[in-house]
Amino acid sequence: MASKKNLPVTSEVTPQKKRSATSYDVAMLAGVSQSAVSRCFKPGASVSPETRARVLKATKELDYIPNALARSLITRRSNLVAVLISNLTNLYYPEVLSELSKQFVSKGMRILLFTVPHESDIDQTITQIWQYQVDGVIAATRLSLEHVTEFERHGIPLVLYNRTLAEKSVDAVVCDQIEGARILVSRLAAAGHQRFAIISGPTDSVVGQERTRGARERVLELGLREPQVVMGHYDYQSGVNGLRQLMKNRASAPDAIICGNDIMAIGCIDAARHEFRIDVPKMLSVAGFDGVEPSTWMSHNLTTLRQPVQKMAQAAAEMLLSLIDNHTSSPEKRVFSAQFIEGGTSRLDHPVPPATKKEQK
Amino acid sequence: MASKKNLPVTSEVTPQKKRSATSYDVAMLAGVSQSAVSRCFKPGASVSPETRARVLKATKELDYIPNALARSLITRRSNLVAVLISNLTNLYYPEVLSELSKQFVSKGMRILLFTVPHESDIDQTITQIWQYQVDGVIAATRLSLEHVTEFERHGIPLVLYNRTLAEKSVDAVVCDQIEGARILVSRLAAAGHQRFAIISGPTDSVVGQERTRGARERVLELGLREPQVVMGHYDYQSGVNGLRQLMKNRASAPDAIICGNDIMAIGCIDAARHEFRIDVPKMLSVAGFDGVEPSTWMSHNLTTLRQPVQKMAQAAAEMLLSLIDNHTSSPEKRVFSAQFIEGGTSRLDHPVPPATKKEQK
Numbered sequence: 001m002a003s004k005k006n007l008p009v010t011s012e013v014t015p016q017k018k019r020s021a022t023s024y025d026v027a028m029l030a031g032v033s034q035s036a037v038s039r040c041f042k043p044g045a046s047v048s049p050e051t052r053a054r055v056l057k058a059t060k061e062l063d064y065i066p067n068a069l070a071r072s073l074i075t076r077r078s079n080l081v082a083v084l085i086s087n088l089t090n091l092y093y094p095e096v097l098s099e100l101s102k103q104f105v106s107k108g109m110r111i112l113l114f115t116v117p118h119e120s121d122i123d124q125t126i127t128q129i130w131q132y133q134v135d136g137v138i139a140a141t142r143l144s145l146e147h148v149t150e151f152e153r154h155g156i157p158l159v160l161y162n163r164t165l166a167e168k169s170v171d172a173v174v175c176d177q178i179e180g181a182r183i184l185v186s187r188l189a190a191a192g193h194q195r196f197a198i199i200s201g202p203t204d205s206v207v208g209q210e211r212t213r214g215a216r217e218r219v220l221e222l223g224l225r226e227p228q229v230v231m232g233h234y235d236y237q238s239g240v241n242g243l244r245q246l247m248k249n250r251a252s253a254p255d256a257i258i259c260g261n262d263i264m265a266i267g268c269i270d271a272a273r274h275e276f277r278i279d280v281p282k283m284l285s286v287a288g289f290d291g292v293e294p295s296t297w298m299s300h301n302l303t304t305l306r307q308p309v310q311k312m313a314q315a316a317a318e319m320l321l322s323l324i325d326n327h328t329s330s331p332e333k334r335v336f337s338a339q340f341i342e343g344g345t346s347r348l349d350h351p352v353p354p355a356t357k358k359e360q361k
Numbered sequence: 362m363a364s365k366k367n368l369p370v371t372s373e374v375t376p377q378k379k380r381s382a383t384s385y386d387v388a389m390l391a392g393v394s395q396s397a398v399s400r401c402f403k404p405g406a407s408v409s410p411e412t413r414a415r416v417l418k419a420t421k422e423l424d425y426i427p428n429a430l431a432r433s434l435i436t437r438r439s440n441l442v443a444v445l446i447s448n449l450t451n452l453y454y455p456e457v458l459s460e461l462s463k464q465f466v467s468k469g470m471r472i473l474l475f476t477v478p479h480e481s482d483i484d485q486t487i488t489q490i491w492q493y494q495v496d497g498v499i500a501a502t503r504l505s506l507e508h509v510t511e512f513e514r515h516g517i518p519l520v521l522y523n524r525t526l527a528e529k530s531v532d533a534v535v536c537d538q539i540e541g542a543r544i545l546v547s548r549l550a551a552a553g554h555q556r557f558a559i560i561s562g563p564t565d566s567v568v569g570q571e572r573t574r575g576a577r578e579r580v581l582e583l584g585l586r587e588p589q590v591v592m593g594h595y596d597y598q599s600g601v602n603g604l605r606q607l608m609k610n611r612a613s614a615p616d617a618i619i620c621g622n623d624i625m626a627i628g629c630i631d632a633a634r635h636e637f638r639i640d641v642p643k644m645l646s647v648a649g650f651d652g653v654e655p656s657t658w659m660s661h662n663l664t665t666l667r668q669p670v671q672k673m674a675q676a677a678a679e680m681l682l683s684l685i686d687n688h689t690s691s692p693e694k695r696v697f698s699a700q701f702i703e704g705g706t707s708r709l710d711h712p713v714p715p716a717t718k719k720e721q722k
Binding site for chain 2: 080111112114236266271273274294296297
């Protein structure tokens with residue numbers, strides 16, 4: 001803080017660099033105790049209307065700013081929530097972050113942002129979280145059992161966003177990726193698709209792996225051929241490259257491609273249309289996951305599974321706030337279903353005459 | 362903090378809720394002074410290798426976490442930087458935030474995120490910034506003279522991102538919007554476009570107003586008709602609605618539309634192609650601003666002015682860090698030029714035969 005570097009020892013003030021008023025100064029001017037001043041700035045603390053009025057008047061006169069950090073040392077509450085996010089340029093995460101920010105701000109809390117380039121880079125980030133005495137953590141990135149145990153050991157409430165842990169119960173808000181992937185495959189298979197392929201998310205993305213697993217399992221259950229799986233990194237170019245790879249052997253080319261997220265699906269469709277002159281959806285159906293904003297644009301009009309981001313962010317915030325207030329609750333998972341969006345990039349009506357058409361689910 | 366709420370008065374520890382070790386505990390175990398412990402955790406402070414080794418060993422044994430917030434009360438540095446951003450779902454800002462995060466994290470600092478729904482909602486946000494004792498602020502949202510003066514009065518270094526202030530010198534990193542808009546109009550006019558229209562950013566966006574002003578002024582300078590201006594809100598639907606409005610009177614319909622950002626340009630093009638069956642760029646040229654990632658996708662391949670986001674974020678971080686270290690420097694503006702991206706949504710070659718073709722700039 002600039003004004004404090006040259007902390008004046010006298011009470012002389014200059015217009016630019018005056019000594020910041022303290023709660024003691026406010027108490028003196030208001031003629032109340034320091035603890036009364038502090039209660040005035042503590043959410044929910046009781047204070048008489050007269051005292052409050054006097055304190056607020058003094059506060060205004062002295063231009064007093066309660067120091068949230070200093071207060072956090074006393075209240076053991078920093079009103080800071082750490083949000084760990086792996087890849088901000090993945091368009092899904094800005095939407096999540098924006099919703100989380102709305103939720104926490106409405107509760108008087110602030111987001112301390114921790115961005116992790118890749119989910120596997122979490123180690124170095126996590127050691128820094130302890131230092132900031134955050135009240136809680138929302139992790140929208142992969143955490144190991146060791147990480148989760150560390151949070152527990154430090155007594156820091158943690159809610160996983162779209163992640164769970166196989167080895168341990170955790171508080172989490174998730175979208176059912178397996179269910180979503182199964183619905184997608186079922187709908188496409190019901191419309192007569194037989195040769196599935198998957199452009200999957202990276203191996204260090206739990207969500208991506210679940211989507212791939214759910215789709216593959218359902219394809220095999222339906223007695224269709226083993227789907228070809230190509231690895232991607234959630235970006236547009238991965239979708240383009242994925243299609244190129246799947247088109248190498250035209251004889252075994254897929255008639256339906258399920259992509260691990262919307263952006264890869266858009267890349268895949270763009271490559272199909274612009275590089276291979278393949279008519280999507282007439283010749284090839286392509287679907288994504290997430291329902292990010294660009295998927296709704298007329299130029300994309302993507303078949304996808306939309307995650308209820310607003311509801312999920314709200315649930316995560318509620319869950320974390322309740323954990324901060326009461327640490328003893330037993331772990332809970334709130335599982336949301338994705339909404340199937342038909343869009344226009346998949347052929348979803350059965351190719352055989354309506355008379356013999358049968359519903360599959 | 363959970364483990365501190367039930368602060369035990371004895372040194373008994375239980376696996377789940379043990380008392381956090383203090384720097385005093387570390388000093389005792391290491392057999393050094395408390396100030397030696399503190400120096401070990403202060404970036405740049407001098408400490409002998411032996412002392413450091415003993416302190417680190419004790420730190421590990423006791424599982425000591427230096428309290429960054431407590432330290433900030435002593436050092437007057439919180440290592441927190443507030444970033445004010447107006448609209449995270451505007452795809453440009455996640456790219457900026459991601460770059461800023463990279464820059465500050467590499468300097469050991471953290472971003473405290475303040476999102477503002479609309480640029481005009483800044484008032485209530487700004488009063489909360491004081492409380493967190495941030496070392497500095499990057500504002501990528503509109504600030505009034507009063508706000509900037511408040512920051513100065515509190516001695517909090519401030520760098521404006523893509524904003525300046527007409528009434529006062531400020532530290533700022535900007536992209537030359539007027540220059541960019543002029544280049545765009547010049548290129549389109551050189552290719553024979555005569556009927557310009559503008560789908561502009563909202564009135565509370567300084568950047569949007571500059572782009573509109575730059576484009577309009579250049580159109581008039583070139584002796585072309587006054588461009589029709591339609592107001593938008595930087596979102597896809599504004600581009601769609603903008604085109605609909607501009608097409609109401611087909612007789613005076615534009616042959617070139619300049620949009621205040623890429624997303625509106627994409628909406629405008631989608632509406633032209635899907636609703637009005639207008640061939641872009643043959644019948645209508647459309648250009649955007651920013652160069653966000655979707656503008657590069659094959660399905661959009663947008664004519665736009667790309668802002669050098671990485672360079673700008675780096676410059677903003679450097680500037681703020683230098684202000685935090687040395688408050689006396691005089692205000693500086695670092696002005697970057699946008700890069701013209703030809704793309705495929707504007708006709709940029711002159712329609713007359715090559716023999717009579719002349720270069721205009």
